[in-house]
Amino acid sequence: MKKLTLFFLLVVGLSVSAQDINLFDGATKAYNEGDYEKAAENYLKILENGHHSAELYFNLGNCYYKLNQIAPSIYYYEKALLLRPNDSETKNNLTYAQNMTLDAIDKIPEAGLTKIKKDLTGFLSFDQWAKMAVAFMILFVMFYIAFYFFRYSSRKRIAFISSIVALVISIISTLFAYIQYDEFKADQPAIVFSEEIVVRSEPNDRSQEIFKLHEGAKVNILEELNDFKKVQIADGKTGWLPMESIKVLKDF
Numbered sequence: 001m002k003k004l005t006l007f008f009l010l011v012v013g014l015s016v017s018a019q020d021i022n023l024f025d026g027a028t029k030a031y032n033e034g035d036y037e038k039a040a041e042n043y044l045k046i047l048e049n050g051h052h053s054a055e056l057y058f059n060l061g062n063c064y065y066k067l068n069q070i071a072p073s074i075y076y077y078e079k080a081l082l083l084r085p086n087d088s089e090t091k092n093n094l095t096y097a098q099n100m101t102l103d104a105i106d107k108i109p110e111a112g113l114t115k116i117k118k119d120l121t122g123f124l125s126f127d128q129w130a131k132m133a134v135a136f137m138i139l140f141v142m143f144y145i146a147f148y149f150f151r152y153s154s155r156k157r158i159a160f161i162s163s164i165v166a167l168v169i170s171i172i173s174t175l176f177a178y179i180q181y182d183e184f185k186a187d188q189p190a191i192v193f194s195e196e197i198v199v200r201s202e203p204n205d206r207s208q209e210i211f212k213l214h215e216g217a218k219v220n221i222l223e224e225l226n227d228f229k230k231v232q233i234a235d236g237k238t239g240w241l242p243m244e245s246i247k248v249l250k251d252f
Contacts, residue, residue: 071191078094147160188220189220191217198241201240
């Protein structure tokens, strides 16, 4: 397991309690000893204490993958990617977990410009883009102040160009943060936890069966009515299923 206690503390912050430190140490020890249930139990207690991070979700995904529990492993890997979209190790482990699912769902091909936009903005999460925008805005101010106080023209030129570059990056980062946040709100992904569930044409148990899904399948929630949710899968098919059969990913 690549995640160390010290790194966990740096990510979660100084607000981590002594209890959470002990829980994380215990989880790491249990995982290394092959007691994956105990490790997962400790990680979940940390979540219950209000602390979460991409690393914590990644470790939970690993625990459930080792326990051959498809839905929870995919669920926590997906949550880790929401916080850190381009973590290669999480993506690789998610692929392994998805290979255990029964549903083979083909994705609708994305148009060229749409794919380019998604690749660019999806490089970081919206909060990471926002932090970058703030950081470069601070740099812009610092370089601008330096430009004002420098006496030599060569240094003034460097400070001026650097301030413009920092300002442009800050503006682009702000735009990407807005685009990512807008997409984040519009997208409501969830993971199927039922071993097998019938997706129907209407929000009731008497309507026509459209298709079936199995545990670990990823859906996007479109709307809700009574105890049913209308979902869409990657190939564009839509239908209704009971809300208790799925677990929403964005429940931070």
